[in-house]
Amino acid sequence: MGGKITMFNFFVNRVSGSEEITVQISYMLNAGYAGRTQEKVLEHIEELEKLGVSGPTEIPILFPITFNQATQEQQIDVQGEQTSGEIEFVLLLHAGEWFVTVGSDHTDRELEQFSVEKSKQACPNVLASCLWPVTEVIEHWDQIHLRAWVTKDGTRVIYQDDTLAALLPYSVLLDFVRSKVAHNLDGIPIFSGTIATLKGLIFADFFEMEMLDPVLKRSIRHQYSIRPLTQLFATK
Template sequence: MTDATTLTFALPDGSTRTVEVHALLNAGYAGRNQEEVAAHIAELAELGVPAPTTTPALYPVSPYLAQQTSSVAVQHGRTSGEAEWALIVTGDTRDDVLLTVACDHTDRELEVHGVAWSKNASPDVLGETAWKLTEVADHLDRITLRAWADDVLIQDASLADLLTPDHWLDALAERDLFRAGTVLLSGTVQMAPGVEQFASSWRVELHDPVLDRRSTCGYTVERMPSPIG
C-alpha cells in the first residue's frame, strides 16, 4: 500500500489541520442553472468533447493528484486550469468539513477522448488556507471565485453560480464517501471569451467579503522534455 497524500491547511484561528487524502472527486457540469449547463455541453460537443450521460457529473481522481504545489508539469501546450472550490472532509460530521480554493488542471487534448481521463492527467492544486464550512454557510453565495491566466482575469463568478456544498455532501453520504480523507472539487465556472487559457501560470482566489478573508492558490505550468521513442 502506498502512503496517502497529506495536505495541511491553515485556519483563521491560527490552528492547522492535516488530512490524509483517501478519496478525490471532481464534480463536472455543476452549474446551478442546468439549462445553461446543457447549452455549454452542446458547445463542447461541437469541439469533440463527449457529453456526459448525466448532469451533474462526478469523476473519481487518483488521490495522489490532490496537491499543494507551486508548479505543474505537463506534456504539451494544450492544458489549462479551472477555478473551483474544494471540500475537505476531516471527520464524521458537517462541522468537520473545510472549504478551500482549488484549481483543476486539465489536459484539453485528452478531454476529447474522455473527461474522466483528462481529470487524471494533471493535479488538482489546492490552497493552503481553509475555512470551516459552518463559519461561511450563511453567506456562501456572496463568496467570489476568480482566476487569472498569466495575470489576466479569465474567470469571475460567485459561489451562487455553482451547486452548493450541501448538494455534494449529500452526494458523498449517499455513496458512503462522507468520511475523513475525502476531497471534492466543485466544478468550474464560465471562462471569459478571448482570454488565452493555455497559459504559463494560473492563480485562483476565493474571497469572502463578509469576513474579509481570502484563500488562494497559484502555480506555474512547466513543459516536460519531449519523449524519446
Template sequence: MLTFTLPDGSTETVEPRTLLNAGYAGRNQDEVAHHIAELAELGVPAPTVTPAMYPISPYLAQQTDEVHVQHGRTSGEAEWALVILGDTENDVLLTVACDHTDRELEVHSVAWSKNASPDVLGTNAWRLSDVADRIDEITLKAWVGETPIQTGSLADLLSPKYWLDVLRERGLFERGTILISGTISMHPGVDQFADSWKVEMGDPATGNVLTCEYRTILMPAPIG
C-alpha cells in the same frame, strides 16, 4: 499529506484517500446543457448524466506551485474544494482549488483529462460551518497569466450541501475525502493556454481571501 491553516492560526492535516471532481455542476442546468452542446462541437464527449462526478487518483490532490505538463494545451479551472476531516458538517473544510486539465485528452474522456494533472489546493481554508450562512456571497476568480479569465461566485455552482448529501448517499462522507466543485464560465475570447494560473476565493463579509497559484513546466520531449 495536506496541511491547511485556518483563520485562527490553527492547522489541520489530512491524507487524501478519495478525490472526486464534480463536472457540469452549474446551478442553472439549462446553461449547463447549452455548454455541453458547445463542447460537443469541439469534440468533447457529452456526459451521460449531469451533474457528473469523476474519481481522481488521490495523490493528485496537491498543494504545489509547479505543475508539469506534456504539451501546451492544458489549462486550469477556478473551483472550490471540500475537505472531509470527520463524520459531521463541523468536520468539513472549504478551500480554493484549481483543476488543471489536459484539453487534448478531454476530447477522448473527461475523466482521463482530469487524471493527467494535479488538482491544486490552497494552503489556507475555512471551516464550512463558519461560512455556510453566506456561501453564495463568496466570490471566485481566476487569472491565466496576468489576464482575468473567470469571475463569479459560489452561487453559480451547486452548493457544498448538495455535494455533502451525495457523499453521504455513496458512503464517502469520511476523513480523507476531497471533492472539487466543478467550475464557472470562462470569459469569451481569453486564451486559456498560458504558463501560470491563479485562483482566488474571497469572503466579502470578513475580507478574507484564499488563493492558490502555480506555473506550468513543460516536460522534456519524449524519445520514441
C-alpha cells in the same frame, strides 16, 4: 477504504484564530457539470464542445481521482500543450468538521476529446493550503466569490469570475456525492465543478485563483505555473 495515502498540511483560518492541521488524503472526488441552473451547465458544455468534447451522459457527474494527483505546489508538470486550470471550491471533512478552500481541477483538453475521466486523471488537482470552516460561511455562501487569472506569453487576463451562486449549493453537492459514494468522506477533497470562462479556454503558462469572502473580508489565494514536459526537449 484501503489504499495508499499522502499527508497534507493546511492552515485553518477561523474568525477566532488560526491553527495547522494535517490531513491524510487517499483519493479525491471531482464533480463535473455542477452548475446550479441549466443555463450555467450549458455554458460549460458549449465551451467544451468547441474543442470536440462530447456532452455528458448524466448531469452532474462525479470522477474519482488518485491521491498522487493532489498537490499544493506552485508548479505543475503536464504532458501536453493543451491543458488548462478550472477554479472550483473544494470541500474537505476532517475530524468531524467540514471545511472549504479553493482549488483547480487542471485538465488535459486534448485527451478530454477522447475520455473526460482520463483527462482529469492526467493532470494534478491543485489545492490551496488555507481552509475556512463551512459553519463560518454557510449563511452567506452565495456571496463568496471565485476569480481566476491566467498569464499566456506574458499577458495576464481575468479568466473566470463568478460567485458560488453559480454552482450547486453546499448541501446539494454533498447529497449528490453521498448518493454515489458509500464510505466515509473524511480526508477526501471534493472538487465542486467549475464556473464558465469569460472568453473561452486558454492554455496558459500561469494560473492564479482566489476565493473571496466579502462578508468576513478575507480571501484564500493560490497560484501555480504550468510546464509542459515537451519543453524539456531541445528544439531543432
